[in-house]
Every structure is written in C-alpha cells, then in structure tokens.
Amino acid sequence: MASFGAFAAEQNEPEEDINDVIVVTAQKRVQNVMKVPVTVDSVSSDTIEESGSILLKDIDKFIPGFDFSETSMTQAGVTIRGISSPNISVGQDPSSATFFDDVYMPRAAQNVLFSDMQRIEVLKGPQGTLFGKNAAMGVVNMIPNAPQEDFEGFVKGRFGTDNLVRIEGMINFEMIDDIYVRANFLTNEQDGFIENVARPEWNEGDKIWDLGAENHDAARVAVKWQASDRTDLTFSFDWDDLDQAPPMAIGLSPYAFDENPDDDVVGNYNPFPNKVENDLRGGQEGRDMTAYTLKVNHEFDNYWSMKLVSSYRQWETVNRGEEDGTADITRYLDTSNNEDSDIFYNELQFNYTGDKLSYVGGVTYSKEDVWQESEINVTTDTVARLVTQDLNGQVKQVVGGEVLSGLQQAGLIDMAMGDVDTAAAIYACSLQGLDPSNCIGQVTFNDVVDQAYADSGLEMDHLWNADEWANVLSAFGMDASAGFVAATGDLTYDLAAQMFNEPLIFGPSFAGMFWSENFVNTGEFTSYGIYSDFDYQFSDKWNAFFGLRYTRDDKKFTWQITETEFAQERPGVSNILFPAIDQISAQDSWNELTGRIGTGYQLTDDHMVFASYATGYKAGGYDSLNISSQAQPFEPEEVKNLELGYKGVLADSLRTTLAFYHTILDGRQRSIESKPPGQNQALPTVVNEDLELNGVEITLEWEIIDGMTFGAVTDYRETDQESEAFYNAVGDLIDAQTISGESSVNYTLTYDWMMDIGLGDTRLHIDYVFAENTRVFEVGQPAFVETIPNYYDDRQDLNARISWASEDDDWELAIWGNNLLDNRYVEGSLGGRTADVLGTPYLTVNRGLEAGVEVKYGF
Structure with a gap:
C-alpha cells in the first residue's frame, strides 16, 4: 500500500492486491521481489508507519532470521541467521553490512533513525560480490525517499506513555526548474520508566537520567538536480544527535537499592523495580554524527548507465555505563566507550541492460580513521x-x-x-x-x-x-x-x-577520588574492491547469474594503556587492572576473491524456484582490549552458503517465500567476557570459532479479502559450533569444545485491515511476536536466578494501531499501543563485569505497556 504522503496522488488508482509488484534493489538492479532469485525481505514505508518503527530494532520482527540488538544505541549490532559480531572494538567490523542510501555504515553509525524512509531491505547469506565490505552473512539496506518533482509534505506528532513526544516532518518541492529539494526531521524524546534516586556529589550540575530515558534527533536535506534527461545529481546532508540515558543496569545484589527495607530480604533482587540508586558519574549515551553524500546517475544510451556514490561521514560517541548497579562507593565501577571516527566511502558502478544479458560492475574505495578510548573507572574506595x-x-x-x-x-x-x-x-x-x-x-x-x-x-x-x-x-x-x-x-x-x-x-583520607585505567586505540583502515556480476536470461522462464569480487583490506592499529591519574596523589602506586604501556602498533592486510553463482526458474507467472552458491568474507583485525592481538590478529571470517528457495502466490491470495540454506562459517569473530590469569578484571575479548548452519525461513502473506491481510514469518536453524579454548568472566578455563543446538521457536503474526466505513479510510494493524526463552539450557548460572521473576518466560508481545484518514487525505488520526499484554522481560543474560570481583551483577529489562495517539497533517 502507498505511504500516506503519496496516497492523495494515487487515490484514483486501483487498490493494491497480493499480486502487485514490490520493488527491491537487492542485486543493484530494480526488480520485483517475487522474481529476484535470492533471499531478500523488504519492509515497506507503510509497515514502518503502521508499526510506529523508527529504528532497526523495531522492524526486525517482520523479517525471519534477522535481529537487531536493543540494549545500546552506539554499540548495537545486526544478527542474521544467528550470527552477530561485537561492536565494542574499533579494530573489527560486523559480519553483516549496513548501508544507508547506498553508503556503507560502520559500527557505531549503523543505528540511525527512520525518517521519510522508502523501504528497508534485508538480504540473507553472503553478499560480498555486490556489496563487498563485511557482507559475509548478509546486508541491511536502508533506502530513504529521494527528491521528486511533485510538491508534498507532512507533519506528524506521536504522544504517549512516559511523556513520549515524537515529532516528524517532511517537505518536498521544486526550488527552481529541474532542482528539487526534500527535507525531513524527526525528534524522539521519552522519559525513563525506572526512577534513579541517586544524588552523588560528583554529579552536581550534571543530568541524572532515569533508566530507559530516550532523546534522539535526526534531520536530512537532499537536493536533486535533473541536469538532463540522462543525468541527475543528488547532494544530501544527514545530521543525527543522540543524548540519552546510559545503558540500563538494575542491580541484583545485597548492595543495590532496596525498595522494601522492612522485608526479610537484604538488598534488591527485583528486576522490575520502580526505583534504583545508580551513582554513575556523568552517565550518558551520546552520538554526534553528520554525513555528506553526492550521487551521480548518468545514462550513456539505452543499454549502458553509471552511478557514482561519494560520501563522508563523521561521528563522535560516548557510552558511559554503570557496571555495578549500586550506590555503594566501595563497589563502584563504570566503563565508557568513546569513539571519534570518520569514513570516506566511494563507489563507481556501471550497468548494462540488454535483451538477454544484464551486467553490474564497478570499483569501491573506503578510508576510515578511528580513535577510541575505553575507560575503566573505579573509586579509591573500590580500590x-x-x-x-x-x-x-x-x-x-x-x-x-x-x-x-x-x-x-x-x-x-x-x-x-x-x-x-x-x-x-x-x-x-x-x-x-x-x-x-x-x-x-x-x-x-x-x-x-x-x-x-x-x-x-x-x-x-x-x-x-x-x-x-x-x-x-x-x-x-x-x-x-x-x-x-x-x-x-x-x-x-x-x-x-x-x-x-x-x-x-x-588510608581513608583518599576516599571519594577516582582511579582510571584507559585503553586508547587508533586505527587507519583502507579497503579496495572491484566486482562484476552477470545475469543472463536463457528464456522467458530461466535465468542464471554469476559474479566475482576481489577485496583487499589494509589495517593499521595502535594500543596504549594510560597510567592511573591517582599516581599523582599517591606516589608509587601503579595500575591494578592492566599494566600501563606506551603506544605500540601493528599493521596487516587481508584479501579475498569471493563470488556467487545461481539460477532462477519461473515455473509459472506466479511461481518460481531458485538456487545459489555464494562465498563471503570479512577481514581479520585487532582486538582493541587485547594487546596480544598485535602479534596474533584474529583470523578473517570466511563463509560458504548454499541456498534453495521458492517464491510464489498460491490461489491468487497467499504470497509465499521459502528459503533453505546450508552455511559454513570459518573463523567467526565472537566477543566474550574473559578474565585470563594475571588480569584482575573481565573484559570483552574476541575468540574465533567455526560454525555449520542448516536452516529454513518462511514468509507468508495471505490476502483474506480485499483490504484484509494476514502475515506470518518464522525461521528454524540447527547449529554445530566448534570453539577454541578461552577463559570466561570468572577466570575459569573453558576447553575447546563442539556444541550442537537448535534455534528457539520464534514467529511474528500480523493482521492488517483497511476498513471501508464511508468516512474516509480506516486501517487496523496488529502484530504478535513470540520468542521462546532458551535460558533454561544455559549452564553455570548462579542459583539465585531461579528466583528472578520472569527470567525464564517466553517473549510474547502484542502491538496494535488503528488509524483514520479524512476523505481528502489531509488529516490522519491514530491510537496505538505496544506491549499491550504488559509483559515484562529480562533483556539479554545476567551481566556485570563486577559480578565476580565485587558481587554486583545487574541486568536490563524492557519497558511495560505503552499507548498513545498520533496526529498527522499531509499537504
């Protein structure tokens, strides 16, 4: 269905049905999603609006085999088919690439607000041939709306629980002949849902955030010049500002804030308190990011065309988080990941479209400079x-x-x-x-x-x-x-x-001072690629494709551990967590030839089958918190993937996509909390492991009657994993082992109904998400987790939105609700780098029921 902003211009056209074309650019060609012989899922602007989504974590439920972590904005990451990569280390990259408006987005830049988005595409399996850099397990491709000739715009407000205020707007117009401007903005602010009652002296004058508070703003301006019938240039500027509460830490220890001091239990073991006492100094999660992008499209003739993309993106982040969940000054520990990075990304692409043969080829070049400081701060009382x-x-x-x-x-x-x-x-x-x-x-x-x-x-x-x-x-x-x-x-x-x-x-005269030991890293990463991909149509029913890409990654990296500043107060002391070292450096290069080959066969106009074999690659790199990687950088990830699939429309009403895959992943770079002998504090450390995956993904969309649609997505996966030996967070040596397991049961059900009540357009959207809890299978958990409420609950979320648009489509009113069952969950696993040393584990939980209204005016 059309987006609200475009609906007025299309009100006289026939309503869409299940057979209408959904366009994707998964193969860097404009294609019908039901005809393209690869596994790709597309989330439309309509779904984004109906679900109230503004981030990738809001739409992952609509895509089988895709997850996006929720606990941190600046250290979030993509998981495709159960494979994710850590994002805390600037010395490495994710296993799945993220693109925004044809531009690669590294680590902390991935999590951007959706505003005026055309669609989101998620491609599964190795995509290195066409997308290159770090697309070993797949690609997330965010496609914003481009400037166009018609005048249009809207202003929308979303208001709700915990003083949610979300204001979004867009305007598109022709500035002068053949020059079009499209500008949009989004601001999202919401109070926390757990009060932080701590008022430590060191936070006088600083904002003390309640847990879960959000404050995120973004804006974009794009100018398109239609220089001729064959040539257009678009320049865009993106701005993103994040300033919100630090990642959540609800203490589960005798030293955490006790809401019920008169009961028999000392401390807090309630994961869903109304109040906590987190004495985090200067706690904040923030990011200041800007980007400039130039895109040039030119058609040489009816067969050949080219596209140039050149972009510069810069960001600074801070992620200072509580690591003890208490206000006990003798158990204080916080960490902060501060990053200052910029990337210059370029791609020159050539396209050929003939009667039988189509071709996409080009070259890419990117240069990224990074600086990262990983702080570890304790009080002298903790020391x-x-x-x-x-x-x-x-x-x-x-x-x-x-x-x-x-x-x-x-x-x-x-x-x-x-x-x-x-x-x-x-x-x-x-x-x-x-x-x-x-x-x-x-x-x-x-x-x-x-x-x-x-x-x-x-x-x-x-x-x-x-x-x-x-x-x-x-x-x-x-x-x-x-x-x-x-x-x-x-x-x-x-x-x-x-x-x-x-x-x-x-002695105690030194009480209340701070002791810091910081890792400082710098990196210079250069990546080159050249690729060619051919698609040949043997007949009206049968096509085949073949592609190759050569990629080279050069990385220079440095480490430094600073001496604690407390040495100036107490001569003779030295670091107690990590010995101070002067800057040391390393450099290495990795290169790989990756490719793909596949075929698709159109059984009928409504049914096709496809098969493909593809290889993928992610460069090796360095662990920012593990200096031993100077001599032994971790190995590249190499992926081989065999995929079989079916796409079709059954009985003119049931759109179906099935994908079966067999994936071999060598050298997966996984982050674990590790405390080896001689190290006083557990830190994230990268280990390599080999995996073999076998799975199936299913997407169904059934048009019950005109205007009423039911959808379902699910996936199932079996994994064999071989891991190397490592020390866990409490210093125990975990021997190399082979583990086999199955993915949890998970599915999303959706229901959409466009009701004709004669007073404009009324729409109802409902989605229900189920995810099986697998914590019961985890070994080595502390005994007290058995008493944590909801810790072993399966996840069940029910969300809904009902909207009404006036007959002239100028106004839209909506009522919405998220987590209507008001279910509370522990997010992730029990955490805390201080759980062993200071006895202060903590966890993160979700927000309860949310509800509110929306008002939108379109013009």
Whole structure:
C-alpha cells in the first residue's frame, strides 16, 4: 500500500492486491521481489508507519532470521541467521553490512533513525560480490525517499506513555526548474520508566537520567538536480544527535537499592523495580554524527548507465555505563566507550541492460580513521576494597602456616605419613571427640584452615573499618587498637605500606577520588574492491547469474594503556587492572576473491524456484582490549552458503517465500567476557570459532479479502559450533569444545485491515511476536536466578494501531499501543563485569505497556 504522503496522488488508482509488484534493489538492479532469485525481505514505508518503527530494532520482527540488538544505541549490532559480531572494538567490523542510501555504515553509525524512509531491505547469506565490505552473512539496506518533482509534505506528532513526544516532518518541492529539494526531521524524546534516586556529589550540575530515558534527533536535506534527461545529481546532508540515558543496569545484589527495607530480604533482587540508586558519574549515551553524500546517475544510451556514490561521514560517541548497579562507593565501577571516527566511502558502478544479458560492475574505495578510548573507572574506595581482598588472602596464608605448624608440633603429620589432609582430618575429629575414621576423606587441610580463619575474626570487609584493620595489624605483629586507628587517620596505613613496601595500602583520607585505567586505540583502515556480476536470461522462464569480487583490506592499529591519574596523589602506586604501556602498533592486510553463482526458474507467472552458491568474507583485525592481538590478529571470517528457495502466490491470495540454506562459517569473530590469569578484571575479548548452519525461513502473506491481510514469518536453524579454548568472566578455563543446538521457536503474526466505513479510510494493524526463552539450557548460572521473576518466560508481545484518514487525505488520526499484554522481560543474560570481583551483577529489562495517539497533517 502507498505511504500516506503519496496516497492523495494515487487515490484514483486501483487498490493494491497480493499480486502487485514490490520493488527491491537487492542485486543493484530494480526488480520485483517475487522474481529476484535470492533471499531478500523488504519492509515497506507503510509497515514502518503502521508499526510506529523508527529504528532497526523495531522492524526486525517482520523479517525471519534477522535481529537487531536493543540494549545500546552506539554499540548495537545486526544478527542474521544467528550470527552477530561485537561492536565494542574499533579494530573489527560486523559480519553483516549496513548501508544507508547506498553508503556503507560502520559500527557505531549503523543505528540511525527512520525518517521519510522508502523501504528497508534485508538480504540473507553472503553478499560480498555486490556489496563487498563485511557482507559475509548478509546486508541491511536502508533506502530513504529521494527528491521528486511533485510538491508534498507532512507533519506528524506521536504522544504517549512516559511523556513520549515524537515529532516528524517532511517537505518536498521544486526550488527552481529541474532542482528539487526534500527535507525531513524527526525528534524522539521519552522519559525513563525506572526512577534513579541517586544524588552523588560528583554529579552536581550534571543530568541524572532515569533508566530507559530516550532523546534522539535526526534531520536530512537532499537536493536533486535533473541536469538532463540522462543525468541527475543528488547532494544530501544527514545530521543525527543522540543524548540519552546510559545503558540500563538494575542491580541484583545485597548492595543495590532496596525498595522494601522492612522485608526479610537484604538488598534488591527485583528486576522490575520502580526505583534504583545508580551513582554513575556523568552517565550518558551520546552520538554526534553528520554525513555528506553526492550521487551521480548518468545514462550513456539505452543499454549502458553509471552511478557514482561519494560520501563522508563523521561521528563522535560516548557510552558511559554503570557496571555495578549500586550506590555503594566501595563497589563502584563504570566503563565508557568513546569513539571519534570518520569514513570516506566511494563507489563507481556501471550497468548494462540488454535483451538477454544484464551486467553490474564497478570499483569501491573506503578510508576510515578511528580513535577510541575505553575507560575503566573505579573509586579509591573500590580500590581499597580490592586491596582488602588481597590482604585477606595474605592473612589467610598466615593462618594456614599457623595451622600447619600446629599439626607438626602435635605430631599429627608424622602420624598421617606426611599427608596434611589426613592430619587435618584427625585434628578435626579430635576436636569433636569423634573416631578419626569419620573425618578422613571428608575433611581436608583447606577446610581446617578456612574454619580457623573464620574463627579468627581477621577477615576484613574493608580495610578502612577501624576494628577490622586493628585485628589485622595485630596478626602482623603491630599492636594497635581500633581507637588508635580511628584517631590517627592514615598513620597506621602508611606504616603498613612501608612495612610491606606496598603503596596500594592507603588510608581513608583518599576516599571519594577516582582511579582510571584507559585503553586508547587508533586505527587507519583502507579497503579496495572491484566486482562484476552477470545475469543472463536463457528464456522467458530461466535465468542464471554469476559474479566475482576481489577485496583487499589494509589495517593499521595502535594500543596504549594510560597510567592511573591517582599516581599523582599517591606516589608509587601503579595500575591494578592492566599494566600501563606506551603506544605500540601493528599493521596487516587481508584479501579475498569471493563470488556467487545461481539460477532462477519461473515455473509459472506466479511461481518460481531458485538456487545459489555464494562465498563471503570479512577481514581479520585487532582486538582493541587485547594487546596480544598485535602479534596474533584474529583470523578473517570466511563463509560458504548454499541456498534453495521458492517464491510464489498460491490461489491468487497467499504470497509465499521459502528459503533453505546450508552455511559454513570459518573463523567467526565472537566477543566474550574473559578474565585470563594475571588480569584482575573481565573484559570483552574476541575468540574465533567455526560454525555449520542448516536452516529454513518462511514468509507468508495471505490476502483474506480485499483490504484484509494476514502475515506470518518464522525461521528454524540447527547449529554445530566448534570453539577454541578461552577463559570466561570468572577466570575459569573453558576447553575447546563442539556444541550442537537448535534455534528457539520464534514467529511474528500480523493482521492488517483497511476498513471501508464511508468516512474516509480506516486501517487496523496488529502484530504478535513470540520468542521462546532458551535460558533454561544455559549452564553455570548462579542459583539465585531461579528466583528472578520472569527470567525464564517466553517473549510474547502484542502491538496494535488503528488509524483514520479524512476523505481528502489531509488529516490522519491514530491510537496505538505496544506491549499491550504488559509483559515484562529480562533483556539479554545476567551481566556485570563486577559480578565476580565485587558481587554486583545487574541486568536490563524492557519497558511495560505503552499507548498513545498520533496526529498527522499531509499537504
């Protein structure tokens, strides 16, 4: 169906039915989606409007095998057929390429607002031949409306829950003869849905965001010059400004904000609180991005044409997020990913269209310069807690030595033939007056040490607790009372620091300061490509295509770890998480020849089958947070994909697309939280793994009667995965292994009805999304997750919109609702880089029911 803005101009044309043409440019040729012999899904402007979508995460439900992450705007990423790539590291790229208006969009630039969008296309499987850079698993192609001759425009407002205010507008006009202008803007602002009650001193003068608050603006101006019947030039300017709440962190620990302090549970274990207390310093997720694009189209004759695309895009991002979900200053940790990047992208394309043969070929060149700072910030109070844990370990060793000495003096080790576990068991039984046989094999030396340590009262929660510190000083032979410790401030701490030659033992006068250890990376990435693709029509029913592309990627990359600024306050201290290093560099190149071959056969006008084999490639690269990748950059991703498909219209009313695929992916670059030996903090780290995928995707659209349509999309996938050995987030070595699994059950059902009630046009849109929860199959989860409400629930979302347009199509009014079932879910898995070290896991949840109204005026 036509978009509202264009409906007035088309009101006298016949209504669309299931057989009408849906145009796509999946093969860089204008084609009917039901005739193109590749797997491609298209989301129209009408679906975008009816569903209230403004981001890729809003439309992924309409496309089988496609997901877009929701937890962060600047570190979001595409997942196609279960394969995603991390976006935190500027040293690598996603496995699926994203294009906007024919221009490649790297990492943090992918997530842009939809405003005045013509359609979104998603191509599955390797698309390297035509789209090149990093299209190993597929392509997302966003196509905005272009300037045109007719005058048109609209202004629209969307208002709703949590003070949602979304204003959008567009105007298209002819400025002078043969020069057309199209301008649009969108502003989206919504309050958070969980109140943040923290008011730390360090945020005085800074905005404190409630969790889930959004604030995003975008605008675009495009000018098209129709220089002649055969030549046109379009210049566009895009602006995008994001300034909103940081990624969500709801603390699930005894140290998180407790809304019900009178109950029996200490702390917060409710994932859906009304209030939290996040003391994040300067928390914000922001992006300032601009882009300039020139497009030139020229027809040489009736057969040959060319297109030139040249674009420069620049952005700066900040993503400062809470990592502990508490306001406990002794457990404070935040991270921030700050990026300053720009990319110069160019493509020169030639096209030939003959009676039998069509050809697309060209060259691409891109140059990207990046700077990234990955901050890790803790308070000195947190550092003192980490030092406390180390001291506790040392005190425990002293206690262990005393236990061992006692066993030796009692002759128990000799009695046990030198076996300290047996000697400890005999000792434990003697204390209880039991026969030694009851304890041998049941009690170990470490058990006895643990008990003696617990009984000693020497374990400290925090070394700035005067009573606890006095006990430890006594254990090390320093006679000091709690009163003396409290009265002398830093004195006893400084004495202990001198005694043990450890400046990290410092006193409470340093409280409330910040300690930062930052990774700084720079990169210079250059990519070249040349491609040719042929499509030959053997007959009216049968065509075949063949294409090749050569790609080369050159990458230069640097690392630096800064020394904590606290060293200026406390001479002698050094980094505790990562040792400071001066800048080091690396460079490497990767190249690959990829291609595709396939055929399509039109059984009848309404039914076709197709088959294809394609290869894809994504360059290797460097891990911005893992310096070992300087010597061992991670391997490229290489993909081989065999695809069989069917497209058809059954009984003139059921449009059907089926796609069966077999994919082999070698060297997949996956990001995991890793804490190897000698590293005090878990960090995202890239590991390589090999996968084999077998799956099917189904799209159905049934026109029940004129104006009433039912749709369904779903997919099923089996995966065999071979992973290399790595250390997980708590430092356990996970051996190399092979895992087989199935995708979760998921589907989307849609219902659209254009009602004829004689008072203009009334439309109803409903979509229902189901996604099976697979957390029940995850191993190694902490026991308390069993008590988290809704943690194992399947996802069920019901969304609807009903609209009315006046007979002259000038006005449209709508009522809408999202998550009408008001279901609450935990987004992603239980997280937190501080879960092991500081005992502060956290999670992210969805917003509940939303509802509101829309008003639109078109002209």
